[in-house]
Amino acid sequence: MKNFLTSLRDFFVSLKLTVVLLVFGMLLVFAATLDQVNLGVWAVQAKYFRSFIIYSHVGSVSFPVFPGGYVVGGLLLINLVAAHLYRFSLSWRKAGIFLAHFGLILLLVGELLSGLWQKDFHLRLAEGESKNYAESFRDNELVVIDTTDAKFDDVVAIPENVLARKTSIQHPKLPFRLVTKTYYPNSLLQRRTPAMSAVPEQATAGFGTDIVAAPQPLTYKEDERNLPTALIEIAAPDQSLGTWLVSTQLVMPQEFDYAGRHWQISLRVKRAYQPFTLTLVKFSHDVYAGTDIPKNFSSRLRLTTPDGREDREVLIYMNNPLRYAGLTFYQAGFENNDRTTILQVVRNPSWLMPYVACGLMTAGLLLQFGIHLGGFVAKRRAKATASQPAAATGARPATT
């Protein structure tokens, strides 16, 4: 038993394990980079880095092929911590190595945290338009809104992945159940024509009765998004309120009345509300004289909070984002003949960790290699003094 523990310890503190894990890490990053051509950067992150095992699919069978980022990174973390606890000794010669690796531990933990906590949204604003929410890049949500009261809306939002399970959803705020009959993660909508009379009717209520939805293959391109469609039956205890076709391609919400209240239902891009409002004052797109080469993009915005404490203009341009209320807004794009700006919105509570980690690592490496270099120079100097008589007689010094 003791023997086993010793060998386990030796395994986890060994430099061989470090090298093997680093090689695995490198292969992982390399494969992930190549696969971006097929999957795009988001899907690659989920498949390679935010996973325990990477599966390969042949037909419908999937089998594990490679450890994922969590396994490689996690083992590296264990290896690092174990090795340094085991070998730790307080001395100048080791200080650099220790500092650099402690920084690395922080960096790995920081990356794990930002993977878990970081959220990306985008905010599209036309000139003059105001919004107090940002929208997700990839996620959608089914919303059922009680609009009976003119003063406020009562929104129930159901994430898309709940729809994907195709179960019956009962929410305490809703006097009816929502039953997902069909769910297409990506789809194409067509207006029903007489030629399509053979296609069975999908929706029984709302404007979905005129529409035929067809599933489409998922897209991973960075400039395209999936357009899901779902057929939802609204089932009240006493009656069925019909099957409704909802899709992110339908701009207008569909409305119905039940139990004396007025309701809206729609599938829309997932929103993240902010405690402040941004209004686009002006978007500018400068180019170098006589060319199309962009020189600068900038958005002048008005930032206001409901309590009236903030009411000021801010300017976002390249390499100069707006940081406010834990969010970072940066200039990501534009459309609509330079009249609409697209801002990327990032929430990353652990943003400071890489800075600290990298500072420690750089200092550690400088110290470590500085000590090396110092030793090297001192050795040479000693050698040079020793070989001076030889130099005087014409032999070449310093050939080694």
Place this chain on the structure above:
Amino acid sequence: MKKYFSALVVLAAVVGVAVSLRSPRNPGEFDVVAFSRLPTLVNGRVKPLDTVARTSLLMLQGRQRVTTADGASLTPAEWLLDMLYRPATANDYQVFEIVHPDVLALLNLSAEDGAGKKRFSIHQFAKNLGELDRQAKLADDAENAARTPFQSAVIQLRDGVILYQRLQNSLVDASGDDFLGQLAKLEQTLPAALQALWAQRAGQPHDPAGPAFLLEISKTLTSIESFSYLRPIPPAKVDSVDWQTAGTAWSEAIASGKIPAAAHAYAALGRAWHDRDAITFNEAVRSFRRSLDEQMPATMRKCDVEARFGSAEPFYTAMMLYVLAFLLAVFSWLKWPDALGGAAFGLVAVAFVVATAGILTRMWLEARPPVTNLYSSALFVGWGAVALCLVLEYFYRNAIGSVAAGLIGFATLLIAHHLALGGDTMEMMRAVLDSNFWLGTHVVTITVGYAATFLAGFLALIYIVRGALTSSLDKPTADTLVRMIYGIVCFATLFSFAGTVLGGIWADQSWGRFWGWDPKENGALIIVVWNAIILHARWGGLVRQRGLAVLAVFGNIVTAWSWFGVNMLGVGLHSYGFTQAAFWWLTVFVASQLAVIAIAAAPLAKWRSFRATAA
């Protein structure tokens, strides 16, 4: 003799450099040099016409020299003058490089008709331009990465023809006859013609010939306006960037009745060049130059330096010196180690000074840190590696540093030369890159990291090739070489790590996230991880001398992939600088490195150097 050999070699190199730097002389009676220094705005940057001529020729035919049918050779500026003012003559110069056999067939050309079997004049394929355009349009629809070599060649040639035609239509209407005569008439009759035009509009009696002429020439000017490649007419206000095309300037002159001095000067130069009147030409170019000197002295100084820089071709000089240094250093291992080794060291130092001066000049001209695009990264990788080699050679004096310097210096400048074929290497920075602070810190540091990783790899190449294939690697030299590799790997780790981190900080500052798994970021990360692998394998006793060398050679592949391979994927935020021909070279490079690794895999007893010691 041996004693003075190295001093003589270095002296000869310095003299050679000095000769390359002397002011260019006029090839004939015309003051072409003064013309070549005149400023123009192209692609957002004010540059001398000399640069326009050189980069256009590089884009069209891959070299700067033009040879006429009767064997005479033209300077780039002379060629440009003929392009601008004597388009019919210029159309007979063979300046289009066409090598793809299918493209030759498409244009009904055979290689034998071309100068050097590959250069053709536009005259030779003018009647097939329609078909070229059609094929290029078909190829446009294919995505860049999916194009066949034929499609890429067609598009490249079509783009070359467009550049050529736009250049020809910058100052005159290349398709019309005697446009310069028309401009002369316009200058003489403008006041009278304008008066007639106003009279016509007011319904008063007038000579109808004047307004008719204005209408006629305005049409031509509009077409020049839309085609023109150059914007040679300086803005009226000093600090404005609003340089105009000649067409716009003349159109506005017709509206206002006032002819800008620059438009007048270019028309006068054109007539003199066209009529082969050197005296008038020289007077016109000098008086125009004087007025520009008063108007914008700083711009003119920059143009002078840039034109001088263009004709001196410092990187070409440095490249030749690196080759010489490499040869001398290699021979020093066989004979006369002191004399040849010393000469090689001296040549590397001279080449380094020349390359440094070249990079500094570029930095001053652009007002930018040294690395701004792929081209300048190639210059800087070579520069950084050679600087490290000089340090190594200074300490060790065993010619290894000189061999590595010659090899890397030459290779990186050759890469740079091929990257320059894409156009002007001093480009304006796209919005997100427009930050001298981050270009100066992140980009420089990471490029030094590339340079050091390559240097470690090249030192390891020397170790393997010398050790396995020759018997010249004795034990002390082998130990020294390995110590050098190890030291450089440490250096490379530090710089590639610091550079990657600075990149992360830039990304966080501008995009709100430290790390996004973007291909270029991953490439940098892989270099850091690979250097860490080498160090840990060494510390853990997993590799000794040969293993270290093999790992360091593989570092060449890793670095080459991060530097160029990543860009070829064509995805991600950093994917600027996609080059298809580079893919082939990258494959060749990777294959060569794998071959060296295969050689290293031979048992040590079979290595020629170690077989001797073992026996």
